[in-house]
Structures are given as structure tokens and as C-alpha cells.
Amino acid sequence: MQEILSEIITIGDEILIGQILDTNSAWLGQQLSYLGIRVKQISSVSDNKEHILSALKEASSRTDLIIITGGLGPTKDDITKNTLAAYFNCEMVLHEPTLQRVEEIFSTRNLPLLEVNRLQALVPKNCTVIENTLGTAPGMWFEEEGKVYVSMPGVPSEMKAIFSEGVVARIKQQFTMPSIIHRTLLTAGIGESFLAEKIKDIEARLPHYIKLAYLPGLGQVRLRLTGYADDATKLDIEIDTFVQQIKSKAPSYFFGEGDDTLEKYIGRVFTDNQWTLSIAESFTGGYISHLITEVSGSSAYFMGAVVAYDNEVKINKLGVQRQTIISHGSVSEQTIIEMAEGCRKSMNTDYAIATSGVAGPSGGTASKPVGTCWIAIACPNGKTIAKHYHMGNDRHNTIHRSGIVALDLLRKIVDGLV
Amino acid sequence: MQEILSEIITIGDEILIGQILDTNSAWLGQQLSYLGIRVKQISSVSDNKEHILSALKEASSRTDLIIITGGLGPTKDDITKNTLAAYFNCEMVLHEPTLQRVEEIFSTRNLPLLEVNRLQALVPKNCTVIENTLGTAPGMWFEEEGKVYVSMPGVPSEMKAIFSEGVVARIKQQFTMPSIIHRTLLTAGIGESFLAEKIKDIEARLPHYIKLAYLPGLGQVRLRLTGYADDATKLDIEIDTFVQQIKSKAPSYFFGEGDDTLEKYIGRVFTDNQWTLSIAESFTGGYISHLITEVSGSSAYFMGAVVAYDNEVKINKLGVQRQTIISHGSVSEQTIIEMAEGCRKSMNTDYAIATSGVAGPSGGTASKPVGTCWIAIACPNGKTIAKHYHMGNDRHNTIHRSGIVALDLLRKIVDGLV
Numbered sequence: 001m002q003e004i005l006s007e008i009i010t011i012g013d014e015i016l017i018g019q020i021l022d023t024n025s026a027w028l029g030q031q032l033s034y035l036g037i038r039v040k041q042i043s044s045v046s047d048n049k050e051h052i053l054s055a056l057k058e059a060s061s062r063t064d065l066i067i068i069t070g071g072l073g074p075t076k077d078d079i080t081k082n083t084l085a086a087y088f089n090c091e092m093v094l095h096e097p098t099l100q101r102v103e104e105i106f107s108t109r110n111l112p113l114l115e116v117n118r119l120q121a122l123v124p125k126n127c128t129v130i131e132n133t134l135g136t137a138p139g140m141w142f143e144e145e146g147k148v149y150v151s152m153p154g155v156p157s158e159m160k161a162i163f164s165e166g167v168v169a170r171i172k173q174q175f176t177m178p179s180i181i182h183r184t185l186l187t188a189g190i191g192e193s194f195l196a197e198k199i200k201d202i203e204a205r206l207p208h209y210i211k212l213a214y215l216p217g218l219g220q221v222r223l224r225l226t227g228y229a230d231d232a233t234k235l236d237i238e239i240d241t242f243v244q245q246i247k248s249k250a251p252s253y254f255f256g257e258g259d260d261t262l263e264k265y266i267g268r269v270f271t272d273n274q275w276t277l278s279i280a281e282s283f284t285g286g287y288i289s290h291l292i293t294e295v296s297g298s299s300a301y302f303m304g305a306v307v308a309y310d311n312e313v314k315i316n317k318l319g320v321q322r323q324t325i326i327s328h329g330s331v332s333e334q335t336i337i338e339m340a341e342g343c344r345k346s347m348n349t350d351y352a353i354a355t356s357g358v359a360g361p362s363g364g365t366a367s368k369p370v371g372t373c374w375i376a377i378a379c380p381n382g383k384t385i386a387k388h389y390h391m392g393n394d395r396h397n398t399i400h401r402s403g404i405v406a407l408d409l410l411r412k413i414v415d416g417l418v
Numbered sequence: 419m420q421e422i423l424s425e426i427i428t429i430g431d432e433i434l435i436g437q438i439l440d441t442n443s444a445w446l447g448q449q450l451s452y453l454g455i456r457v458k459q460i461s462s463v464s465d466n467k468e469h470i471l472s473a474l475k476e477a478s479s480r481t482d483l484i485i486i487t488g489g490l491g492p493t494k495d496d497i498t499k500n501t502l503a504a505y506f507n508c509e510m511v512l513h514e515p516t517l518q519r520v521e522e523i524f525s526t527r528n529l530p531l532l533e534v535n536r537l538q539a540l541v542p543k544n545c546t547v548i549e550n551t552l553g554t555a556p557g558m559w560f561e562e563e564g565k566v567y568v569s570m571p572g573v574p575s576e577m578k579a580i581f582s583e584g585v586v587a588r589i590k591q592q593f594t595m596p597s598i599i600h601r602t603l604l605t606a607g608i609g610e611s612f613l614a615e616k617i618k619d620i621e622a623r624l625p626h627y628i629k630l631a632y633l634p635g636l637g638q639v640r641l642r643l644t645g646y647a648d649d650a651t652k653l654d655i656e657i658d659t660f661v662q663q664i665k666s667k668a669p670s671y672f673f674g675e676g677d678d679t680l681e682k683y684i685g686r687v688f689t690d691n692q693w694t695l696s697i698a699e700s701f702t703g704g705y706i707s708h709l710i711t712e713v714s715g716s717s718a719y720f721m722g723a724v725v726a727y728d729n730e731v732k733i734n735k736l737g738v739q740r741q742t743i744i745s746h747g748s749v750s751e752q753t754i755i756e757m758a759e760g761c762r763k764s765m766n767t768d769y770a771i772a773t774s775g776v777a778g779p780s781g782g783t784a785s786k787p788v789g790t791c792w793i794a795i796a797c798p799n800g801k802t803i804a805k806h807y808h809m810g811n812d813r814h815n816t817i818h819r820s821g822i823v824a825l826d827l828l829r830k831i832v833d834g835l836v
Contacts, residue, residue: 012631013629013631013642013644014631014633014642015443015444015447015460016447016457016458016459016460017447017448017451017457017600017644018443018444018445018446018447018448018449018451019448019602019633019642020444020633021439021440021441021444022439022440022443022444022460023439025433025436025440025462026433026436026438026439026440027436028436029433029434029435029436029437030435030436030437031436033435033436039434039435040434040463040464040469041434041461041462041463041464041469041473042433042434042440042460042461042462043459043460043461043462044443044459044460044461045458045459046458046459047631051458051459054480055459058476062472073610073632073634074610074611074614075610075611075614075632078632105810108789108808108810109808109810110808111609111612114611114612114615116611116614116615117611134810134812134815155634157812157814157815213437215437279725281704281707283711284711285707285708285710285711285712285716285720286699286704286705286706286707286708286710286711286723286725287704287708287711288704289699289703289704289707289725290703290704290705290708290817292703292704293701293702293703293704293705293725293727293777293817294703294813294814294817296778296779296780296813297780298703298727299727299728299781302703302727302728303727303728303730303731304724304725304726304727304728304731304735305704305723305724305725305727306722306723306724306725306735307697307704307707307711307722307723307724307725308722309711309716309717309720309721309722309723310717310720310721310722310765312721312765312766313721313722313765316764316765317722317724317735317764346734346735347728347730347731347734348730359711360714361714362714362715363717395712395714396712399708399711399712
């Protein structure tokens with residue numbers, strides 16, 4: 001079967017001068033690979049008509065599917081749409097449903113509709129419009145001389161929604177891809193090299209058509225198995241066998257697959273058991289509550305949190321004894337236990353998470369350097385499990401890694417692994 | 419003066435399949451822009467000889483300086499060096515000082531020197547070797563037909579060291595660059611199209627050598643002015659004049675420049691005035707506290723927050739009257755005012771922020787659809803300012819946009835703009 005090749009073109013100077021990272025192309029690269037399409041090139045070009053035209057021509061000379069992001073905003077430095085019309089030698093027409101959507105968005109937000117916003121409903125005549133449910137600039141699908149061109153706005157959330165909801169199905173209809181199967185296994189609480197050591201025998205036995213990739217993140221490592229074959233059913237069974245073998249080597253670290261997250265996993269367990277949760281955060285500053293509440297339906301099990309940055313808040317809102325803080329400090333086993341238990345009691349929940357630590361860059365001491373932290377979980381049986389960690393010396397990473405570690409500790413407890 | 423154009427070429431599949439973000443190109447884009455060189459294109463290509471050759475040819479047809487990263491490792495999928503030798507039609511020769519460095523590195527680490535490591539000291543005969551003080555693969559500088567090509571390893575730390583220590587000085591010697599000046603102005607609380615409408619007269623008057631770009635984000639738009647000229651001092655003054663004119667058209671929306679953020683701005687104002695802050699969050703679920711506490715030094719002014727997801731928490735921890743919630747609902751002007759004032763009082767702070775809304779996807783009603791929200795700020799003068807918004811129907815965006823809107827309302831209040 002013939003390989004389908006793709007090129008991603010991003011338009012806009014902000015990537016070229018390094019003002020933003022090109023996360024859109026990375027995401028699209030993942031999605032296209034998932035579909036069984038090979039990304040041959042990623043090209044970032046400036047907001048310049050001649051340059052965009054030559055990039056389109058070069059891309060169409062080497063690939064079948066050209067994905068374009070950016071340059072669709074209402075302001076005059078956004079020139080993608082007119083350039084595409086020139087490329088296809090085609091006039092611009094008004095797309096009524098898009099105009100209606102734009103009008104609706106502005107009226108919902110009680111904002112007046114400007115002429116530049118009305119212009120967002122103009123599209124090249126030869127395109128199929130793909131609705132943008134999150135913004136005003138629509139996606140566009142073009143076919144010419146056997147090649148497909150897709151243009152989407154550069155705002156990541158809008159681009160992702162258009163691609164997932166409107167582009168993937170059209171790509172599958174247009175192209176015949178080889179069978180490709182991806183399985184992504186999610187782990188938490190184990191480093192990449194330790195995980196690799198545990199499963200090295202299995203990795204050595206993988207056939208050439210099944211590849212294993214390690215995708216490390218803060219406190220989490222994803223393992224992706226990718227197989228290519230003609231017989232999808234057979235391949236699926238074969239990959240599943242390897243998945244079971246891999247999981248059996250370190251069962252307590254694997255918690256889910258695909259797009260799952262620790263906070264969604266916890267949400268399901270709490271919903272199923274009708275348990276409730278509260279959180280007492282010191283140095284994580286609301287980040288764990290933010291993760292929990294990003295999950296739809298979290299109001300069913302999440303009661304609330306106290307971000308106790310100041311010690312008076314720990315005392316007044318969580319019932320921590322002043323003497324405990326004076327004797328042991330706010331970053332201590334004694335204080336973290338009182339925070340967790342005080343939180344659980346005062347919010348009347350089944351479980352409570354508590355965190356206290358030194359995020360840095362200042363505030364570290366010889367005995368409690370930057371990155372030192374305590375995490376505790378108060379449980380329905382009246383017991384509280386408290387653990388001590390070192391999270392490194394970068395403030396941002398310390399906060400984010402601690403959030404993952406706290407959720408993972410809760411997961412292990414509710415799953416009976418701790 | 420003629421503009422110097424550059425293209426960055428990255429080699430390797432890990433960027434194309436989205437396994438890693440292309441941080442090297444972003445960093446190089448920043449460095450080249452600072453030097454006064456315009457990055458015309460960034461191209462990521464696969465580990466394929468023919469593809470690399472055509473990328474080099476295309477890049478040299480449109481730019482003067484081609485910067486190549488990646489594909490210099492010892493493993494067999496790294497083919498950049500041989501491809502460059504083929505491109506320049508030139509043989510490979512042993513570079514003795516590099517061989518000595520490689521031998522030293524291996525002996526220091528007590529590792530045996532393999533044949534693949536010895537091969538790292540082979541370079542195309544026409545290159546000038548640029549020492550890699552951090553690794554085994556050297557940087558290489560080529561000149562041909564008035565164009566310069568620089569090849570560096572893809573490991574970020576090695577690439578950055580080679581570029582800073584060995585490449586920058588050579589670029590300055592080889593090329594005469596015009597001055598380039600960037601100014602990035604930060605706004606909040608105004609949409610891209612409304613901002614463009616306000617400053618369209620100024621935009622129309624910009625000379626051809628000063629460009630204006632709109633960089634939209636959730637609830638925030640950055641404006642970037644970029645100027646190219648021979649006389650840096652004159653250009654600086656000219657750009658500054660435009661900056662002042664632009665700000666004067668919508669003064670209340672501009673709060674900073676460059677890498678500043680609303681939360682850092684607020685941090686400076688609160689630190690300077692020795693004010694304190696507390697937060698009562700309902701549907702934003704800890705996100706505002708997270709933004710505030712990501713700023714180093716926030717413990718000086720941020721006392722804490724109550725994430726009052728459940729109504730009982732609003733009542734018990736913030737002192738909201740049960741009857742207020744029964745009569746008006748939790749998403750109401752009356753409740754938000756009691757949340758803000760109760761928070762300010764109970765945490766004994768100068769200011770308090772409160773949020774309550776419907777994040778969705780469920781929980782909306784005809785009178786309070788998904789995206790409805792109230793934000794209030796309780797102030798030291800005893801007054802509380804409450805405002806009502808519609809934030810759209812995407813849960814993630816509603817939470818993030820509301821966080822920015824709340825911080826912007828606080829900024830306007832402390833700056834005396836509301």
C-alpha cells in the first residue's frame with residue numbers, strides 16, 4: 001500500500017522570531033502519525049504572500065496532504081485566506097452559515113460586530129467550509145489535482161477542535177491508509193530509565209513492525225506501541241499481548257491508556273464510589289484544585305479547597321495548631337498531617353489531600369532546601385498517609401510535578417496499592 | 419542596507435511525529451532576530467539524504483545564512499555530515515583536534531572508544547570546525563557562493579554553546595546587519611478586532627520598515643512592533659513614538675511589555691504598596707490562585723484562597739448567608755459580593771477576588787447558560803465591584819479566560835481605572 005505523505009505549514013512571524021513554540025505542528029504531527037500518515041516536512045513561513053505561495057507549491061510537489069495553520073485572524077497582517085484564493089486562482093465568496101455564527105458569537109457576548117469580523121465569513125469559492133465551534137475563523141478544505149489542502153486558525157484550541165471534529169473524518173474518506181495501531185500506556189511515579197530497565201527484555205523481543213517510544217513528562221511517562229501491518233486483527237491481538245506483558249512488569253505504575261489523565265481516573269473512581277474530596281494546598285497554590293476542576297462533572301465529588309499560603313490561613317481555615325507550626329515548621333510531617341485531617345474534617349469529605357513545601361527560588365534552608373515537600377492524604381478509615389519528597393529546584397516544575405505526585409498518591413491509596 | 423535572511427533546518431523524525439517540541443528553532447529564531455537577521459523560514463525535514471539535499475538547495479535559493487541542527491550523532495540514522503559532503507561535492511577528512519577531544523571524553527568517563535565514535539572526528543574537507551565543548555559532534559561552518567551554512571548537533575545544550583561561543587562572532591564578521599528592534603506591548607480585556615479598530619489610523623501611518631503584528635491569546639492580545647533600519651538610535655526613537663501613540667488610543671488596556679504577565683504586574687503593585695490579597699474561587703477552581711502563586715515572591719502578598727466548589731464551603735469558609743444562595747442562586751451578584759467580602763474579612767487582606775459561574779458542559783439554565791459568570795473585587799475602602807460576563811461554552815477556555823478577566827479587573831481597580 002502506498003504511503004500518504006503530508007506537510008504542515010505554519011504561517012506567522014511569531015514562530016520565526018522564537019516568540020512562541022510551535023506546539024501546533026507537534027500536535028498535528030502526532031495526530032497525522034496516529035492516522036498512519038507520514039509527515040515529511042514542517043515549514044514555518046512568514047506572513048508574506050509570495051513566500052506562502054512558494055511554500056504551498058513546494059509542499060504540493062512532495063506531499064499529498066498539506067495542512068496550513070495561522071494567518072486567519074481579522075486583522076490585516078493575517079493574509080492566508082486571500083493568498084489561498086490567489087493560489088487556487090479563485091474569487092472570495094460570503095459563507096452565510098459562518099456569518100451567522102460570527103454574529104451569534106458577538107451578540108452572545110454583547111459586543112458590536114465590526115466590518116473586519118464580517119470579513120471572517122468570506123472564503124475562497126472552491127473550498128468546503130469546516131465549522132469552527134470555538135471561534136470566528138472557519139476551517140477550509142480544498143482539493144486540487146489530487147492534492148488536499150486544509151487551512152485552520154492558529155489558536156491551538158480552535159485548531160484542535162476543527163481538526164478532530166471536521167478534518168479527521170474527511171481525511172479517512174479521502175485517503176486509504178495502511179493499518180496502523182497505536183496503544184499509549186500511561187504511567188506515573190516511575191522515571192523513564194527505570195521503566196526501560198524493567199521492560200528491556202520485552203522491548204528486545206518486539207518484532208520490526210512494532211515500535212516502542214517513551215514519552216516522558218513531569219512525573220509521568222507515556223509508553224507508545226505503534227504497529228504497522230496488513231492484517232489489523234492479528235496485529236491488534238499481538239500488540240495487546242505485549243501490552244499485558246509490559247504492564248505485568250510494573251503493575252502499580254500503570255493507571256490508564258490513551259488520553260486518560262490521573263485527575264480523570266480519580267474522578268471516575270470517586271464518582272463510582274460516591275466518595276467526596278477536599279484539598280489543602282500550600283506551595284502548590286491551587287494547582288491541584290485546578291487539575292481536579294478541569295474535569296467535567298468534578299462538582300459531583302469535589303467539595304472545595306483551602307489554599308493556605310500564609311500560616312494564619314492554615315490555622316484559621318484548616319485548624320492547624322499554632323504550636324505545631326512553631327515547633328516543627330510549616331513544611332513538616334506534623335503540620336501536613338494536621339492540614340490533611342483538618343481539611344477533611346472541616347469540609348466533611350471522605351478523602352483530603354494536603355501539600356506543603358518550598359517552591360523556591362527563595363525560602364530554602366540547609367535542612368529544608370528548595371524542592372523539599374510533604375504530601376498527605378487523609379482517608380475515610382481515619383488514617384493519614386504522609387510522604388516526603390524532593391522535587392528539584394525549578395519553581396514551575398516543582399509545583400507541576402508535586403501536583404502529579406499528589407494525585408498519584410491518592411490513586412495508589414484508593415486502588416489499595418499503598 | 420540589505421536585509422540578511424536566514425533559514426533554520428532541523429533534521430530528524432522526532433519533531434515530525436510530534437514527539438518533541440522544536441525548542442532549538444525557537445531559540446535560534448530569538449538569537450538571530452536579536453542579531454538583526456530575519457528568519458525567513460524554519461524547515462523540519464526527515465533523516466533522508468535526498469530530502470535534506472533539496473531542503474539545502476531551497477534554503478540557499480532564498481536566504482544567505484542556513485543554520486542546520488540535528489543528525490550528527492554516532493548512530494546510523496544520523497546522516498547530516500555525509501549529506502553535507504555530497505551537497506558540497508567534497509571528501510571527508512579526519513579532524514585531529516576533534517579526535518583528541520573524543521578520545522579524552524571517553525577516557526575521562528572510563529568508556530571504551532567504539533569505531534562509531536572515532537567517525538565523529540571525520541568532517542567534510544571544505545568546512546571550518548567549530549569546537550563543541552560539551553559533546554563529541556563538532557559544529558561546522560561552510561561558505562560557498564556567498565552563502566554560509568552552519569551545522570550543529572541537535573542536543574540543545576551543545577547547540578546553544580556552539581552557537582553562542584563559536585558562531586555569533588563569525589556571523590558578525592561575515593555579514594553587515596541592519597539594526598532590528600522589537601517592542602511587544604501587552605494588553606488585556608480587549609479583543610483583537612476592537613484593538614485594531616482603535617489603532618487603525620496609526621497602523622496605516624507606519625513606515626514600510628516598521629511592522630505591526632497582533633498575537634492573540636485567551637483574554638489577552640500582544641502587539642509586536644518590529645523595525646529594521648541602519649540607524650538604531652533613530653529607529654528606537656521612532657518606534658517609541660509609535661508605541662506612545664498606540665498606548666494613548668486605549669490606555670486602560672495596556673499593562674506591560676515583553677515577557678511581563680498580569681500576575682507579575684499585580685505582584686509588583688502589591689509588593690510596592692505592601693498590600694495583601696486573598697481569593698474565593700468557585701467555578702475557576704483554583705486557577706487564579708495557581709496563576710498568582712506561579713510568580714516568585716508571591717508569598718509576600720498572597721495569603722491564600724478558598725476554592726468554594728460546594729455551596730456548604732461558601733457558607734462555612736466564606737460566611738456567605740445560606741438564604742442568599744437560596745434566594746438568588748450561587749451564580750448571582752448577591753452571592754459573589756458576599757463571597758468577596760467574606761473572603762477579604764476572614765483572611766484579613768486588603769483586596770479579595772471572587773468568582774462564581776457555570777463552567778459547563780452541564781449546569782446551564784435558560785437564565786444562566788454555560789459561560790455565565792460573576793467576578794467581584796472587595797477593596798480596602800470597603801467597596802466591592804462586581805461584574806457579569808459571558809465566557810463562551812468551552813469548559814477549559816471559560817476557566818482560563820475568566821482567570822485573566824479577574825486579574826485584569828483587579829489591575830484596573832488598583833490602577834484607578836475602574
